[in-house]
Amino acid sequence: MADQKKDSTSTSTWTAASLPDLSGRTAVVTGANSGIGLVAARELARAGAHVVLAVRDEGRGRAAAAQAGGSTEVRRLDLADLASVRDFAAAWDGPLDLLINNAGVMMVPQQRTPDGFELQFGTNHLGHFALTNLLLPYVTDRVVTVASGAHRWRGAAIHFDDLDMAADYNPQRAYAQSKLANLLFTLELQRRLTESGSPVRAVAAHPGYAATNLQSHAGNPVMRVLMQAGNRLIAQSDRAGALPTLYAAVEDVPGASYVGPDGFGEFRGAPTLVGRSRAASDPEVARRLWAVSEELTGVVFPVETGAAGPSAGTRV
Incomplete structure (x- = not known):
């Protein structure tokens, strides 16, 4: 899969339309109160899905739900807090057709989650790792x-000897590690789903360079100014940035694809299959x-998946 060629099928006309x-399907979108998460929630609701906006701030x-329209509800979820x-x-309770792990933090100053993890790794990877495994049944x-x-950035790696990067914290490297973890998570999740005979697919997506408020939270003020300028001059809109997520959610793409x-x-454009780093x-x-991740979160891959019932999986 490393640096695979893009899908030869043209998707240049693929839009939210x-x-x-x-209709009759249920989706959870994490971080759905702004940016591409809000756009994804709005378009899924417009297409008839019941969408749960999983957000830290219910207000x-x-x-955001009022903007989305359609059939929506709001539930509190702080991915930085395993509780x-x-x-x-x-x-x-009940079937969940689509779980969209969208929420994240980007290049923030060194901080810890309530569970003691580096904030970007804890939120972007461990929070979604735990959520996914708990909801898989x-x-x-x-x-x-x-x-x-960012998973391609120079030096991007999983620092198993220091996942929190406590010895030499760098916001950019910590963010790159968390995004690399997202892709490795998808790869291993699909392997486990296939091995267990589950029909569920694990897919990854990225928005390219999309103008959202995520960049405004970067800890380095110089980086923040540069990214805000990039939002104005280079980036595509959050509406366009949400298209790869929506495409991955509904099109017949292979498991573990990107x-x-x-x-x-891959800064902007229509959604298509893309490659990833080695x-x-x-x-x-x-x-x-x-x-x-299982050791750190105390959450394991469920015994059964896709059974739409609390007795189907292991909960910790």
Whole structure:
């Protein structure tokens, strides 16, 4: 899968209007109160799905739901806090067709989650790792995890000897590690789903360079100014940035595939299958990361998946 060629099938005309009728289907979108998460929630609801906006701030979530329209509800979820993740999953009941792991933090100053993890790794990877495994018994179709071209950045790696990068913290390297982890998670999740005979698919997507408020939270003020300038001059809109996520959620793409923009450098363009770095395609590193993630979160891959019932999986 490393640096695979893009899908030869043209997707240049694929837009949110290409979504099929999703009536009767349920989707969870994490971080759905702004940016590409809000756009994804709005378009899924417009296509007929019942969309759960999983957000930290319920007030902002309700405002976002009002924008989304359609059949929506808001539930609190703080991915940086494993207790919140467990509460969200424990309250779930009934089939879940689409789980979209979209929420994230980007290049923030060194911080710790309530569980003691480096904030970007804890939120972007471990939070979604725990959420996905706890909800898998209910998932009927697929899990879409939003990664980033940052997984290709120079020096991007999983620092198993210091996952929190406590010895030499760098916001950019910590973000790249978390986004690489997203792709390795998808790779190993699909292997486990296939091995267990589950029909559920794990897919990853990235928005290219999309103008959202994620960049405004970068800790380095110089980097923040540069990214804000990039938002104005280079980036595509959040509406366009959400298309790879939506494409990955509904189109017949292979498990463990990766969807991104088809333009130069994958910065912008229509959604299509794209390649990933060799580091993001290493099955042994993916398995090791999975084992470490289970140890850190106390959450394991469920015995059964896609059974839409609380007795189908293992909950910790």
